[in-house]
Amino acid sequence: METNDSLAGRTALVTGASKGIGRAIALAYGQAGAQVGVTGRNEGELESLAAEIRDLGGRCQVVVADLAESDAERRVFEAVTSTLGDVDILVNNAGIGSSANPKPVAEYDDDFWDRMMFVNLTVPYRLCRRVLPAMLAAGWGRIINISSINGKIGALHGAAYAASKHGLLGLTRTLAMEVTARGVTANAICPGPVATALNDARIAYDAQRLGRPVAEVERGLTLIGRRLQAEEVVPLALYLAGDASAAMTGQALNIDGGIVMTG
Ligand code: NAP
Numbered sequence: 212m213e214t215n216d217s218l219a220g221r222t223a224l225v226t227g228a229s230k231g232i233g234r235a236i237a238l239a240y241g242q243a244g245a246q247v248g249v250t251g252r253n254e255g256e257l258e259s260l261a262a263e264i265r266d267l268g269g270r271c272q273v274v275v276a277d278l279a280e281s282d283a284e285r286r287v288f289e290a291v292t293s294t295l296g297d298v299d300i301l302v303n304n305a306g307i308g309s310s311a312n313p314k315p316v317a318e319y320d321d322d323f324w325d326r327m328m329f330v331n332l333t334v335p336y337r338l339c340r341r342v343l344p345a346m347l348a349a350g351w352g353r354i355i356n357i358s359s360i361n362g363k364i365g366a367l368h369g370a371a372y373a374a375s376k377h378g379l380l381g382l383t384r385t386l387a388m389e390v391t392a393r394g395v396t397a398n399a400i401c402p403g404p405v406a407t408a409l410n411d412a413r414i415a416y417d418a419q420r421l422g423r424p425v426a427e428v429e430r431g432l433t434l435i436g437r438r439l440q441a442e443e444v445v446p447l448a449l450y451l452a453g454d455a456s457a458a459m460t461g462q463a464l465n466i467d468g469g470i471v472m473t474g
Contacts, residue, residue, distance in 0.1 A: 238260060331379065346395045352395035359401055
């Protein structure tokens, strides 16, 4: 694997880095020369990612944490900053998917709503709040929130997911208004269906609901006739983390195989 130094000297924190989109982004940041703090619940997967980053000559710190626990984001922040220093690039990626506990709103489950909103929206807000003082003091920072096209359109039987991802865009846009003049940008990436464990569950749910084969449902989802690969989100995440994106802020960028064509 080729390496470059476009993020040399930077420290990144990527949540939900054990698998899927977060793993691909964390690996790419390590490859680009950043020190990377990675967190998730699955220690084995995180350690295997860390080993890959170290094999590239990079520095990586693993913090195992369940972000559904009320104090976990503080522990993650303190563990990463005490070892790697201030965070320059925050990627709020960890999330519960739209087909976890799918139900129409009329039959929704309050506890599940609260957990989804906490992991998908409150934890990103809290991590932003924790990393911002150092970013503002340094006059440089990058906040990248992994929202979804469901931050712009509904998710059938996934109201908490859609609400949390819409909320993440409100957080992103407001942050951009508050911090951009001081060298910190805030942007959101809005992926369409990406072939990960989280989206496997969504497709299986839709296929079962519609009584159609999974492969047929998948082909019909996007204009490209397939789901995205996690690696296809990486170039955008690299761009938003670097110096070249200084003029890009407050944006919610779709990368979705052509599903959502408006804003
Ligand atoms: P994934 O492969 O299933 O990965 C999800 C990640 O989130 C894992 O690293 C998981 O960690 C972590 N996570 C979930 N709950 C957590 C918790 N309570 N505490 C700590 N970590 C937790 O899914 P993905 O598709 O890459 O999803 C990443 C992000 O992209 C999510 O925010 C998702 O909403 C968003 N997204 C995905 C798609 C898609 O189609 N795949 C589309 C739009 C947006 P462990 O497994 O280690 O617990």
